[in-house]
Amino acid sequence: MELKVVNDSRRAAYARGRMADFAARCRAAGLPVTPQRAAIIEALLRATDHPRAETICAEVRRRHPHVSLATVHRTLETLCRIGEARKVTTLHDSARYDGNLKPHHHVVCVRCRRIRDVEIAGLDTALGGAIRAPGFKPLGWSLEIQAVCDNCANSGERAGRSSETSGVGKTPHN
Amino acid sequence: MELKVVNDSRRAAYARGRMADFAARCRAAGLPVTPQRAAIIEALLRATDHPRAETICAEVRRRHPHVSLATVHRTLETLCRIGEARKVTTLHDSARYDGNLKPHHHVVCVRCRRIRDVEIAGLDTALGGAIRAPGFKPLGWSLEIQAVCDNCANSGERAGRSSETSGVGKTPHN
DNA sequence: TTCTCAGATGATAATTATTATCGTCCGGTA
């Protein structure tokens, strides 16, 4: 299993491609194309470090000093909803603790935020030899499986917060 | 690669074992053994769903109605620091967004919270066939590698928040 | 082009989670 840190040099081309049809994709999603939205996706695509709302806001304000931080928050969630961005941190709202010290991984229900332990035989052994990220000293790793639990699947209701749709797509990984 | 949801039935025995030497391990870490600490670790070990501070507080208050929520927060962080618990959510403090829609994973510096993209050839293919968690409909997954970046390793300073030590251990996974 | 309006934005208040402060209390040791 080969690990490599993604090369920044390809980002520019990727970003340009994404910006090219951004307006069209907005309209396809039924959203007006506002200058704020364009500036925000542009800043997000330019960033290589998975920025927070406030960082993006600061970046956007260099050209559009009037934009509100609330708009940046709202827009980022909107971009996640229409699949133009994703949230790296699916469980950032409140800290969750674990008393189980044995190596294991987690499956998370994106609706009710239930978290259950899972063991994946062979994964840790396979990764153990492969994790050599240049520029970083690895300490450990954890796999999070995003899912919908049977409870939530049956009852159409949402027990969790608003972020069900953000960050997780249909395709493997997000 | 075989995935299985961890059986609850083994939890009771595990919890009993952990409680047995909890006092000793506290003293070994130089911490007084207070009734609050015992009650909190007990509640955490009893829980199977990776509770939040407030949930644990509610549970603890059934027997000790006087405990403060602040103490529960403090104690959970302390337990993480001495390795009696861990935080499932290493990046819960503020949301981080990603414009890169291509399947990839992340390496996170536990000090400055820098997040970089990594690609791990073969991982997604290997997991794709294996992810069948009973009770859950999987939507996707993501691997987070905890690490210390070279910047932080050199400068002994901490640029990030307090949670460097919590949640991540020396051993693979955490 | 001008008109119209649903929805977007900005300003700001409210909410939520967490951490800091500080006076009092107590576990551990002599």
Place this chain on the structure above:
DNA sequence: TACCGGACGATAATAATTATCATCTGAGAA
């Protein structure tokens, strides 16, 4: 049993996010 440093409870402060609401604007209709 008396002492002391750290832990606790109460509460204030902070940080991130979300809600509210008056105003503005993108985009289709005329």
